Amino acid sequence: MTDGKWDRRSLLRGAAVLAGAAAAAPLLDGAATALSGGGDADALFKAGEFEKAGRAYEEILRKDPENLHAARRRGQLGLLAGEFPAAEKYLKQAVRLAPGDKDAHYLLGDCYLRQDKFALCAPHWRAAGEEAYAKWFAAVSGEAYQVHGDTARLEWKQTDPGPLVEASVNGGPPMRFAFYTGASNLSLTATVAKAAGLSPVASQKVEFEGGSVWAHYGMLDSFRLGGIELRNVPVGWSSTESGEDVGPNPDGGGGMIGTWVFAHLLTTFDYAGRQLILRRRTPETSGKARAAAARAGVEPLPLWLADQFLHSRGSVAGADGSRTGIVGVNFGGSGGESAAVLFGETAEKLGVRADYDRPLGTFAHSHPAVTYPCYPKEIRLGEAVAREIYCETHPQAGLAPYGFDVRAAFFHCFHKPYNITVDFTAMRLYVARGKAA
Template identity: 75%
Template sequence: MTKNRAWDRRSLLRSAAVLTGAAASATLPGYPAAARGGSRDADALFEAGEFQEAARAYERVLQKDPRNLHAARRRGFTGLLANQFPDAETYLTRALDLAPGDKETHRLLADCYLRQDKLALSAPHWRAAGEKAYGEWFAAIGGRPYQVHGDTARLPIQQMDPMPLVEASLNGGPAKAFTFYTGASNLSLGAAAAKEAGLRPLARQKVEFEGGSMWAYYGILDSLRLGGIELRNVPVGWSSTESGQETGTGSDGMIGTWVFQHLLTTFDYAGRKLILRRPTPASARTTRAAALRAGAEPLPLWLADQYLHTTGSIAGSRTGVVGVNFGGSGGESAAVLFGPTAQQLNIRTDHDRPIGTFAHSHPATTFPCYPREIRLGNAAARSIYCETHPQAALAPYGFNVRAAFFHTFHKPYNITLDFAGMNLYIARGKAL
């Protein structure tokens, strides 16, 4: 294990963007606020996070106006959020028929195929969406990606703060220190680890980052071993400065959401373990039963790009969509409140203590705030330190996300992500 790994919150946000390359440095997509053909009610439901009701409303719009591009694309997106791939493909393909050059539809359809490991099918849509490097990368990968070997891994979290670290090996090599973060997309490596693993880029691109630039490389890793689980044929990215030097990530690599969504993943903060299981129906039933016995209610899980969402509440507000992030920098803040949320909920905010940081590789200023409670299902934290980011977009994907929950909130709990059933379970104490 490498020493001297102290990261502050600013360096975590910077390193996450470096490790994930262009995907993390790109501006989050926007969606039209309203559509033609009387779909304002559907848009209002979507904005409120009532996705099933919004889906039915968009279908009614399409029955009256079959050529409504916005309704077709949004209906496809509601399916994609819940990994309902047949619905997503049907409506996104319909939207593409209406507007063959629409970049946003291409991007959503590319993500739809990516999540199903249909990389070759995703490649032309990445290109059409303007992501040339992604198109080259996924077109060049042969065979089925993320092949899972083994049934269970229980990885001790070697260090919890300032960021969690676990051990993993690359292509049969010695154990290396990896952090994990669901705000990142693919498996990412430092330049030295990539070189030691013998990786060669299938695609590359120059990325503008925090007033400078770097090179992002994309390739394929033969083997990623995480304790008793081995993943083979794993898409991987790495980065370096223009002179070929390390980008100062502070670890050998970062495990992102694309890896976790191929497994039944438990972030056992209370037990200081990362538990990974082969996602079979039997393991899902066993995990669900254990979570229910521990008092966890099943919460919905939605995925927009690599970002995880569920339902939660802030300061006693109505339950709505919130972001959830696992791993990453410990820091002190349990949640970040977006846009006017803190002001609307009359949450005490210390405007005299601005905090300079970065979000999605862009400079940002947050302020300390102190909601009386933040909650995910039965899990709650009271009078806990948070931050507010007033300039952040409240609805970067078209639906309102008032806050995102981070590392500090999760410490008393264990959290399981079931990407097959699209449920999240959070229970107090160690995982069974």
């Protein structure tokens, strides 16, 4: 949030211009604050105790059905967990209580977007002040993200500084694409978009690394990833004022694959096997993933999705103790050597050794940021663990960009010994050591 308002552009512009993953925490200003009647429910929400918070907000609404804050937060909880009927119920209630509330419209628009109900999401983006997004999704016709094929195994053509896979656009020759779950939609370079004959249905000028670029939005007929083809895909691309690609593209890559693509598939990010495994997303494939994890003795981890950002439950430890809670989990991108980024005062409070004499100037979602090398005693995601590994601390980053504390985000280097299956049907993560079967 910025001054209490949701700022989608600050979240998505990094994806639109194919930004990397370094220190890529969502840099929204400040934590969401309780408005009225929140009390313990807000404290539970902030601490990541989502089930307890949900019950507490429901109790508030039983006593005070006109409580906007409780309705909006309860709807947000449903959206985080992919529980769309509950999310719609409470967010519609919030919009009814306050038709001009941009936060409620933003969340309800995102709820419809997650379900591919584009005609329904467009008016809420408009009410939230996101005219370009409203035009983009109002222009979608027919079924988006049509999946053809059942399985694809994509060998990584490069692993560091970030993995690359091959894909083709509108039946053209294979070209290299990055992928990153800190990005939202499928993004192309301006050169590839032009070659594919794309015309924008909406455009906006956005800030990027001290300057500005044009972000364009349209629809792509076909995007093929090995044995799986997606048709009628929402796509973005960015250009300079003169229409050229934004930044250098030395390997001639086609662009970046973001979370919205993976959310329509059952995806295994097989770091140990250096491959991306994509399967058609159905209740059956979700059940098979759960059964395979159980046979391997892998405990499922919760998955929460805020905008395009994946979260689960993990821990960070230093000399003065450890803290378990909500952590960001990011796959792909150009994460460099850092296994995780610790936010706010996390490193200091836990006694994590940090080198404040060696600041690192970087960007996070196109905003300037300064991080510092640090070395936690341990970072953990389920059974996946790294000890005394190089990380970064970002003291200026807010802990609660979505209203709940996120003390760390795990990146590319942390995942290398493992394969991770992301199941958006059951909203679970499965982390296993070694190559995927």
